[in-house]
Each structure stands twice: as structure tokens, then as C-alpha cells.
Amino acid sequence: xxxxxxIEITAWLMQCGLKGLSEADLLAGFCERCRANGxxxxxxVAVIDALHPIYERRAFRWDSTRIVERVSxxxxxxxxxxxxxxxxxxxxxxxxxxxxxxxxxxxxxAPADFYLLQELKNEGYTDFIAMAHRFxxxxxxxDIDCFFSHFATRAHGGFSDGDLASLRxxxxxxxxxxxxxxxxxxxxxxxxxxxxxxxxxxxxxxxxTRGRSDRISAALWFSDLANFTYISDTVDPEEIxxxxxxxxxxxxxxxxxxxxxxxxxxxxxxxxxxxGQKPSEAxxxxxxxxxxxxxxxxxxxxxxxxxxxxxxDVYLGLHMGDVFYGNIGSKDRLDFTVIGPAVNEVSRIxxxxxxxxxxxxxxxxxxxxxxxxxMESLLSIGQHVLRGVNRAQELFTMLPGx
Numbered sequence: 125x126x127x128x129x130x131i132e133i134t135a136w137l138m139q140c141g142l143k144g145l146s147e148a149d150l151l152a153g154f155c156e157r158c159r160a161n162g163x164x165x166x167x168x169v170a171v172i173d174a175l176h177p178i179y180e181r182r183a184f185r186w187d188s189t190r191i192v193e194r195v196s197x198x199x200x201x202x203x204x205x206x207x208x209x210x211x212x213x214x215x216x217x218x219x220x221x222x223x224x225x226x227x228x229x230x231x232x233x234a235p236a237d238f239y240l241l242q243e244l245k246n247e248g249y250t251d252f253i254a255m256a257h258r259f260x261x262x263x264x265x266x267d268i269d270c271f272f273s274h275f276a277t278r279a280h281g282g283f284s285d286g287d288l289a290s291l292r293x294x295x296x297x298x299x300x301x302x303x304x305x306x307x308x309x310x311x312x313x314x315x316x317x318x319x320x321x322x323x324x325x326x327x328x329x330x331x332x333t334r335g336r337s338d339r340i341s342a343a344l345w346f347s348d349l350a351n352f353t354y355i356s357d358t359v360d361p362e363e364i365x366x367x368x369x370x371x372x373x374x375x376x377x378x379x380x381x382x383x384x385x386x387x388x389x390x391x392x393x394x395x396x397x398x399x400g401q402k403p404s405e406a407x408x409x410x411x412x413x414x415x416x417x418x419x420x421x422x423x424x425x426x427x428x429x430x431x432x433x434x435x436x437d438v439y440l441g442l443h444m445g446d447v448f449y450g451n452i453g454s455k456d457r458l459d460f461t462v463i464g465p466a467v468n469e470v471s472r473i474x475x476x477x478x479x480x481x482x483x484x485x486x487x488x489x490x491x492x493x494x495x496x497x498x499m500e501s502l503l504s505i506g507q508h509v510l511r512g513v514n515r516a517q518e519l520f521t522m523l524p525g526x
């Protein structure tokens with residue numbers, strides 16, 4: 125590979141990194157261009173850490189002769205086989221030794237002493253090199269502080285000195301392009317995890333001005349756990365967080381599956397909104413989420429009882445009203461959420477569930493737009509005073525099994 129080809133591949137990597145080409149496509153395009161210009165790469169793997177609530181690392185693969193799984197993600201909670209393989213890999217050697225390269229030239233008698241190397245040797249590969257490109261402290265985010273890659277060839281005599289020189293010159297550009305795309309993805313992941321999909325989309329598209337908000341009509345969902353204070357005072361403290369996570373997962377997944385947006389998690393409480401072209405659509409989506417939650421709670425309660433772990437239920441308040449949706453806070457600490465009297469009202473509605481012995485309570489404005497097919501399941505429980513609200517309101521519940 126001559127200098128002209130190196131310059132062309134470098135320019136391609138920079139352009140594609142700026143455009144946001146996926147990591148797997150960057151690796152494949154890089155390897156294919158190297159091969160087309162005389163560098164006999166036949167197999168490659170790249171690995172970079174993730175900043176994700178579930179995944180610890182992501183791996184990208186390319187092979188010149190067969191179809192491979194191009195992208196793999198490895199879970200934090202269940203690393204399993206991947207963790208064992210990582211400890212036996214050349215990448216782990218680079219990680220722990222601080223070295224920048226590890227090479228095994230099988231034709232020169234090098235041992236196949238890392239994970240996969242014996243397999244490569246048996247398949248006729250003659251040379252293997254793994255490299256680490258570390259990021260500086262100011263260029264790292266979380267554990268994303270290094271780009272690992274390895275390359276293998278079947279070429280007679282393995283990689284030439286010229287091949288290795290080209291790889292060493294080009295790989296920092298590949299690492300930078302992959303880092304650019306990965307960090308961009310991390311920004312989206314963090315925003316989605318902490319803000320919700322819709323709020324994240326708005327923030328990432330530039331809506332971060334303090335005081336900027338839209339007035340919208342939405343179905344409001346406020347739920348919390350029944351008897352949580354008593355449970356937290358009486359059960360093993362080590363059980364509290366797992367229990368919160370189990371029930372939060374049931375609530376959040378139900379809301380999201382029905383098209384809602386979770387805006388806030390407040391201890392055991394969850395605030396969400398449902399938007400629609402018409403109020404009836406938002407109402408229907410909220411009721412769908414409630415039905416999904418009922419099924420999930422039934423399964424969750426059964427499982428936790430079998431495990432001998434504490435169980436509870438979810439109180440739910442539903443309301444329909446206008447809210448301001450946007451950025452609220454100080455100049456250097458903002459929250460993308462909803463505010464307005466309707467938010468206060470739905471929080472007061474759910475607070476009555478325990479005293480009224482109802483799992484679900486809804487306002488008259490919400491009940492008025494319940495789909496006709498579910499109207500017969502509504503039951504008025506009379507006028508009730510909501511703390512902080514000027515006038516008493518009629519509240520409704522839904523008959524069991526509906």
C-alpha cells in the first residue's frame with residue numbers, strides 16, 4: 125500500500141466518522157479498502173467499551189470469506205462466556221500490560237496462546253496482530269477510554285513490514301472515527317435513559333433553552349407503590365432497591381409499550397404523559413398501559429412470592445389536562461418535564477388511592493373521554509377534596525377485571 129492509498133483511506137475514515145457511519149460499517153469499509161490496496165487483511169475484530177445501563181462492551185467483526193455476526197453487545201449483569209474469553213484474549217493482555225501491540229506470527233513459530241488463536245492457526249492464518257489505541261483523560265467518557273482491534277491474514281509470510289507500517293498509520297484514524305460515532309451514540313443513550321425518548325429527542329435537537337416550553341394537552345399518569353413506607357421500614361434493606369427495580373420495570377415498560385413517555389422517577393413514584401392527535405387517543409393509550417401493567421404485576425407478584433421476597437401493588441392516578449412541557453430550572457441545572465395545575469392534581473388523586481381503597485382513580489376530565497367500550501366499567505366514587513386544589517372533584521375508578 126503506497127502513501128496515496130493511505131491518504132485516501134484516511135480521508136474516507138474522517139468523512140464517514142463525521143457523517144456518523146456505524147462502527148460496524150466503519151470497520152468493514154476500512155478492511156475492504158485496505159484489501160483492495162494490497163494489505164491482505166482477512167479477518168478483524170474491534171472492541172470498545174459502552175456507557176450503557178445494560179451493556180458493558182460492544183464488539184464489531186468483519187471477515188473476507190464468510191458471514192459473521194457484525195455487532196455483539198455484552199451485558200454487565202450476565203457476562204458469562206464473553207467475560208471468560210476476554211480474560212484469555214490479546215485485548216486483555218493489552219489492557220493489563222499497557223502495551224500498544226501484541227503480535228503472533230505463526231509462520232515464525234509464535235505460540236497460539238490467546239483466545240481464538242489456535243482456531244485461526246488451524247484455519248490457515250499465518251499472522252495476527254492486536255492493537256490498543258488509548259484515549260487521553262480529557263477524551264474519555266466513563267470507561268470508554270480505549271479502542272481495541274485485531275487483524276489476521278493467511279498471506280504467505282504473514283504481514284509484511286510495509287503492511288504493519290500502513291496499519292499503524294491508519295488505525296488511529298479508524299479509532300478516532302469509531303470513537304466519534306460511539307460517543308455520539310452514548311449521548312443519545314444517556315438522554316433517553318434519564319429523560320425518556322421524546323424529551324431526549326427534543327433536547328438533542330437543541331431544545332435546551334431555559335424557560336422554553338410548549339403548552340400541550342395530555343393524559344397524565346402518576347403511580348406509586350402501595351404501602352412502600354411500611355415495607356421499607358420492615359424488610360431487609362438489601363431488598364429495597366431490587367424491589368423498586370422490579371416494580372419500576374413493570375410500570376415503565378408498560379407505559380413505553382403503550383406509547384407513553386416517562387418524565388420522572390421519584391423514589392417509588394412515576395410521572396408519565398400520553399400524547400395523541402386527539403384527547404381520546406391519549407386516554408386510550410393510558411388505559412392500555414394500565415392493562416399491560418396489570419398483567420405484568422400479576423406475573424411479578426407470583427414470581428416474587430415463590431422467591432419469598434416482599435410484594436406490593438401499584439396505585440395509579442389518571443388525569444387529562446393542559447400542561448407546560450419543556451425546560452424548567454436554573455441556568456446550569458435544567459429539568460425537561462411538565463408543570464401546571466394538572467400535574468399537581470394527578471399527584472393528589474393518586475394520594476387518595478390508599479384511603480379510598482382503590483387501585484386506580486381518575487379525574488372526571490379523564491373519565492369523560494374513556495373509550496365507549498370501557499364506559500360501563502367506570503364507577504363514580506363521589507366528590508373529593510384534593511389537597512391544594514380549590515374545589516372538590518368527582519373521582520372515578522374502574523371495576524375489577526376490566
